[in-house]
Amino acid sequence: RRESVxxxxxxxxxxxxxxxxxxxxxKARVLRVRQFGKAYFSSGCRVWxxxxxxxxxxxxxxxxxxxxxxxxxxxxxGAGVGLPGLCAARSARRVRLTDAExxxxxxxxxxxxxxxxxxxxxxxxxEALNWSSPPEEAPLAMPPL
Numbered sequence: 001r002r003e004s005v006x007x008x009x010x011x012x013x014x015x016x017x018x019x020x021x022x023x024x025x026x027k028a029r030v031l032r033v034r035q036f037g038k039a040y041f042s043s044g045c046r047v048w049x050x051x052x053x054x055x056x057x058x059x060x061x062x063x064x065x066x067x068x069x070x071x072x073x074x075x076x077x078g079a080g081v082g083l084p085g086l087c088a089a090r091s092a093r094r095v096r097l098t099d100a101e102x103x104x105x106x107x108x109x110x111x112x113x114x115x116x117x118x119x120x121x122x123x124x125x126x127e128a129l130n131w132s133s134p135p136e137e138a139p140l141a142m143p144p145l
Contacts, residue, residue, distance in 0.1 A: 005103050008039055018107070021047055023083060025059040032118065033111045035081045044080030044104045051080070055087040062091050077129060082108050086115045089122040098129035 009017050019037040022030045036045035072092050076085030079097040081104075089095040089112075097108050105126055112124040 005106060008041075012039060023047070023052055023055060025056060025087070029059065031055060031059075031083065031087055032114055033081050033083055033086065034107060034114070036107070042080075042101050042104065044078065044099055044101050045107075047081050047083050051083040054084040058084060058087045059090075079108055079126075080104060082111050082126075086111060086124070089115055089124050090119050094123045094125065096125045096127060098127050100128065100130050102128050 005017075017037060017039055018034045020032060021035055022032050024030055033047065035047050040046060074085060074088045074092045074095045076082065076088075076095065076097050079085055079099050080101075082097045085095050085097045097112060099105065099108065105128060109126045112126050116122045116124055
């Protein structure tokens with residue numbers, strides 16, 4: 001286990017640490033994310049099958065709830081790579097991706113930036129969320145934009 005992601009990147013090189021994943025969605029759409037390759041340290045380093053299934057469900061049903069999601073805010077807890085929340089960002093007013101593992105946040109920010117660039121209008125925030133913190137410190141307690 002490395003001391004930090006930066007140490008891992010310095011030791012192995014950025015290209016050796018990460019791999020790009022293109023997740024096929026409906027209607028020939030693809031959602032691009034970066035995940036950790038072979039050198040990972042937490043379950044949040046990788047996209048799991050359940051995350052792919054949820055992202056595909058969100059994408060498939062988006063037409064039915066676009067109007068309802070238009071003014072909604074989405075909070076993904078334990079986002080890891082962030083796939084479901086990034087898929088929801090296409091329809092929601094704002095998405096907050098959170099994880100307790102602060103070492104995951106730089107990659108989560110990277111994935112948020114990719115989605116914001118590829119899907120204009122997506123507003124995505126990335127924050128640490130520690131379940132042992134007092135409720136007033138949680139992202140939901142923060143004022144709206």
